[in-house]
Amino acid sequence: MVVNFSKRSGKSSIASVVFHKMPPNETLFLESTTRIQKDSIHSFMDFQVWDFPGQLEYFESAFDLEDIFGSLGALVWVIDAQDDYLDSVARLNRTILTVQQFYPGINIEVFIHKVDGLSDEYRTDTFQDIVQRISDELSDAGYENAPVHYYLTSIYDYSVFEAFSKVIQKLIPNLSTLENLINTLANNCGFEKTYLFDVLSKIYIASDTRPVDMACYEMCSDYIDVIVDISELYSWDHPARKRLGEQIQEAESHVVLHDQTMIHLMEMNKYLCLVSVIRNPEAKDKRGLIDMNCRTFQDALNEVFSRSWEEESAAQDGSSAAEIK
C-alpha cells in the first residue's frame, strides 16, 4: 500500500504515469486532487494507491489514523524540488514523527520530484538540503535509524519507475528468495542483467543483484512496451483465425540489436515477465537452452508465489499485522 502527499507537487501525475500509462506531457491537464482517491492495482500482488490531496491536514481533522495508517506498507511523500519546499518538509517531519510513534513498521519514501528542471549542481544541493533537514529533525526526536529513504524523480524519464520499483520491492516478503533465483538464472545463462517486471506498471519487482544499469533498464522497459503495443495490434479475436500447430501458452520474444546485444523477454504469468539483456554474441545459437532455463525459473517463481499466499493467509489468521495486502 502506498500513499502520496503534498500539494501540487505532482503526486497525481506520478500515479497516472506509473499506474495508468499516461504519457507525461498529458499530465498537465490533471486536475488538483480534492479528496482521497483510492486506486486498486491488481497485479502479482494487490495493492492500493491512496492519492491524498495536498491541502489536507489529516492530523488536525477527524481522520481516523488507524484507518489511514493501520494497514499501510509504505508512505510516499512527494516534494516539489522546484518549489519552496520548506513547508512541505516541515509537514513531512510532523508526519514522520507521528508515524514513527505509532506505526514504526511503515517505510517512509521521500520522492524529491520534478528534478528534470534543475541543473545537476542545484539538484544535488536540493537533495542534500532536504535530507539534512529531515534527518536533523529525526535525530532531535531520538529516532536514529528510521526507515526513511530518498529518491530524485521525474516523470519525464525512468527515475520515477526506478524509485517506485525500490518502494515496492521493500514490500515483497520473499524478495531475497526471488533475487537468489534470478541470480542463479543470470549466472548460469550469462545474462548481463535480468529484471522481473510487472507488465502493467513496468515496475520491476526484483532483479539480479548486479549494480543497476539505467541503460539496461531503459531498454528492457521499452522492449516491454514494444511487445505490448504490437500485441495490441494483432491480438484480435475472430473465428477465422486458426492456429497452425502446437505452441507454448506463454509469450516469448527476443530481439538482436545491431551490436549483437540480445534482449530476451518471457512471460511468467498473467502479471509478470522476465526480461534479460544478453551481451554474449553466442547466445543467439543457444536460445533453446536459455528458453529452457527460463521455463525452469518460471516454475520456481510460481512455486514461490503460491507459497507466499499460503503463508500470508496463515499470518492473517494469527493476528500479527500483515503489511501487504
Added chain:
Amino acid sequence: MMDARKKKRKVLLMGKSGSGKSSMRSIIFSNYVAKDVRRLGATIDVEHSHVKFMGNLTLNLWDCGGQDAFMETYLASQRGNIFSDVAVLIYVFDIESREVDRDLDTYHAIIEALREFSPNAYVFCLVHKMDLIQAEHRQRIYEERSAVIRSRSAGFYVDTFASSIWDQSLYKAWAGIVHKLIPNLVVIERFLTAFAKKVNAEEVILFERSTFLTVTSVTSEVGELNPIYDRHERLSNIMKAFKHCAARNTLTTPASAGFVVMHTKTPQFNIFLGRFTDNTYIFLVVPPGEASYNCAVLNTMLAREGFAKAAAGGGGGGDGFPLPPPESLDDSNGANGTG
C-alpha cells in the same frame, strides 16, 4: 515519368513558413524524435538533401523555406529551376494558420507553376499540426480543409493527409508518398503475395530500413479482418521509438542503430522481423504454431536472395523471381525439427 531506370526523383517540400516542413523531414529522414525539432531554425532558401531509399531509388529532397520573400523568388526568377523535372510536390498546410485564404492563394500560384513545368508530378497536401485541434473536431475540420484544397488544385489529382509529428499519422502520410515513388512496386508486390501465401502469413509488411516507413504490404483474407486499420503506421512508430531507445543506450547514433532480428511468439500470433534487402526489413505475421513458424522464418531467409534481385534491377522482366519450389518448402519443414 515512370521509367524504372530513372533513379533520382525530385521531391519539392513546400508550404508557408513555420508550417512544419523541416520538422517532419527531420523526423522521417534524419532520425529526430518529435521533441528534438524545437531546435530547428527557419529554413533559408532551399535546403537540398539526398535520401537513399530502397537501394535503387534516391529521393532528391528540396526543402524550400517558406517565408514570403523566398516564395516570391521561387515563383519569379527561380521558377524554371525549382519547378522543372519535379516528381512529387509535397505541400504542407498549417491547420492553425490564421490566413487561410492567403495560404490557398500561394498554393494556387505554386500549383500553376508546377503545371507549367512538370504537369505529370504527383501532388500531396499534408494538413499538418492536427494535434493542436481537439480530437472530436479533427475529422470534420480536416475534411473541410481538404475539400477547399482540392478546389484550388487546378486539375491536379491531389492526395491529402492529416498529419502530426506527435503520432503515427506522419508515417501514414509519408508511407503513402513513398509508395507512389517506388519504381518496380508491382514486381515486389507480386513476389510478396506469392510468398505470403506459401508461408500462410496473415500479413507481410516491408519496412524501409532507416525510416521504418511501410514500403508495401500484403494481407491475407483472414488478416484483412484485423479491426485496427492504422496498424502499419503504428508499427512504424513503435519500432522507430525502440530504435531510438536502443541507440541511446548502446551509445551510437540512431542512424547506425538497428535490429538484426526479432522473434515474438504469443498464443495469438507469431511475428518475425528481420533484414530483407540492404534497405528493408520484412515483418511477418503468422498464426501460432511452433513448427510452422520456424518453417516460415527459414523460408524468409531463403526468399531473401530472390527478393533482393526483384527489388534491385527491374526484376528481369518481372516474372522471374525465384521462389523456392514446393519441394524445398517441405525440406525446410523437415530440417526444422531441431529448432
